[in-house]
Amino acid sequence: MDQSKKPIYLDCHATTPVDPRVAEAMMPYFTEKFGNPHSSGHFYGWEVAEAIEIAREQVAALINAEPEEIFCTSGATEANNTAIKGVARFYREHRNHLVTAVSEHMCVLDSCFQLEREGFDVTYLQVGSDGLLDLEELKAALTDQTILVSIMSVQNEIGTIQPMAKIGAICRERKVFLHTDAAQAVGKIPIDVKQMKIDLLSLTAHKIFGPMGIGALYVGKKPRVRLEPIFSGGGQEKGLRSGTLAPALCVGLGEALRIADEEMLEDAARLGALRDQMWQRLYGAVPGLVLNGSMTNRIGVNLNFSVDGADAESLMAALPGLAVSSGSACSSASDDSSHVLKAIGLSNALAEASLRIGLGRFTTADEVESATKQLVKAITKVRDGRYEIAAAE
Numbered sequence: 278m279d280q281s282k283k284p285i286y287l288d289c290h291a292t293t294p295v296d297p298r299v300a301e302a303m304m305p306y307f308t309e310k311f312g313n314p315h316s317s318g319h320f321y322g323w324e325v326a327e328a329i330e331i332a333r334e335q336v337a338a339l340i341n342a343e344p345e346e347i348f349c350t351s352g353a354t355e356a357n358n359t360a361i362k363g364v365a366r367f368y369r370e371h372r373n374h375l376v377t378a379v380s381e382h383m384c385v386l387d388s389c390f391q392l393e394r395e396g397f398d399v400t401y402l403q404v405g406s407d408g409l410l411d412l413e414e415l416k417a418a419l420t421d422q423t424i425l426v427s428i429m430s431v432q433n434e435i436g437t438i439q440p441m442a443k444i445g446a447i448c449r450e451r452k453v454f455l456h457t458d459a460a461q462a463v464g465k466i467p468i469d470v471k472q473m474k475i476d477l478l479s480l481t482a483h484k485i486f487g488p489m490g491i492g493a494l495y496v497g498k499k500p501r502v503r504l505e506p507i508f509s510g511g512g513q514e515k516g517l518r519s520g521t522l523a524p525a526l527c528v529g530l531g532e533a534l535r536i537a538d539e540e541m542l543e544d545a546a547r548l549g550a551l552r553d554q555m556w557q558r559l560y561g562a563v564p565g566l567v568l569n570g571s572m573t574n575r576i577g578v579n580l581n582f583s584v585d586g587a588d589a590e591s592l593m594a595a596l597p598g599l600a601v602s603s604g605s606a607c608s609s610a611s612d613d614s615s616h617v618l619k620a621i622g623l624s625n626a627l628a629e630a631s632l633r634i635g636l637g638r639f640t641t642a643d644e645v646e647s648a649t650k651q652l653v654k655a656i657t658k659v660r661d662g663r664y665e666i667a668a669a670e
């Protein structure tokens with residue numbers, strides 16, 4: 278496709294482009310610096326191992342962890358699986374209960390479903406129409422059998438920011454480990470694992486302008502968390518994650534987080550203002566739009582709304598100039614409408630008429646302006662049935 282005619286990319290919750298500075302930092306590790314980081318007997322291994330340790334420091338710095346608490350994984354899916362299954366299986370002789378929420382990412386929920394098949398008990402907390410947990414319900418769910426609470430820091434469809442410091446305080450007081458899927462939070466809002474009392478945290482580079490295929494799991498040392506590894510093998514990453522690390526990807530992850538550390542607040546302010554303008558204009562111009570989630574406790578780059586009286590399939594078809602995402606079956610991998618939108622109380626019809634917009638570092642004011650105009654036009658068209666007529670002609 279002619280590059281200039283590509284749709285405007287507003288799907289940054291799905292993935293983000295690699296920042297050119299990140300790509301540049303990665304390049305030498307494909308070619309001249311090609312050693313195996315685990316080759317401890319010569320220079321080729323050393324120079325690459327050293328680069329990985331710098332990346333580990335960069336990741337640790339952004340979340341106020343120690344470098345030795347950072348373990349590289351292939352992404353947030355693997356980090357979530359490792360954290361949840363790893364902790365549950367390690368402590369199974371002592372405790373057998375976990376707590377999570379119905380609005381978690383499928384990789385968290387599916388890990389819990391697997392643990393239920395292995396004999397663990399799991400409590401799935403409900404969330405309100407704003408996507409927030411009820412902290413009293415969380416407290417009431419904890420028992421002397423609870424080993425782990427897993428709650429995402431930022432929801433990937435509706436952008437809800439959970440009060441992690443409050444959740445952390447509750448868990449620490451009850452001596453229950455807290456894991457958070459922070460794939461949509463790290464690099465976008467300040468996260469401090471010490472202040473928030475987070476014991477395990479998952480992140481992924483490709484949501485933060487880094488490459489796909491690399492992420493990290495933070496495993497706290499104080500209090501010490503133990504995990505049963507998922508992979509068997511050479512014992513890399515202190516035995517937690519066997520397999521040769523991908524140095525170029527590790528360097529990319531580190532550089533992405535280094536840049537986020539410097540530019541996050543500035544990006545968030547600019548993009549939050551653009552998102553607010555977009556919603557105000559849409560809401561003012563088109564009747565019957567329903568905001569999914571609430572505008573408070575919501576990440577600034579996210580917008581998710583349903584279009585009463587339309588369906589996402591027609592909407593998406595009427596929006597060839599935009600790359601956005603919908604909560605309906607046609608555009609997602611699963612064959613259900615979004616479990617998250619249902620969890621906040623939407624009907625199937627409204628859940629299937631939803632659009633998710635995710636802004637990112639490279640989104641410009643002009644793009645948001647053009648996208649807003651395209652949305653107003655497309656929604657009006659689809660509502661009037663004019664789109665179907667036009668398409669049929």
Ligand SMILES: *Cc1c(COP(=O)(O)O)cnc(C)c1O
Pocket residue numbers: 290291351352353354355382384429431432433458459460461480481482484491492
């Ligand atoms: C993208 C995402 C994941 C999965 O991350 P991968 O690195 O693609 O495996 C998990 N959780 C959340 C909240 C996400 O947004």
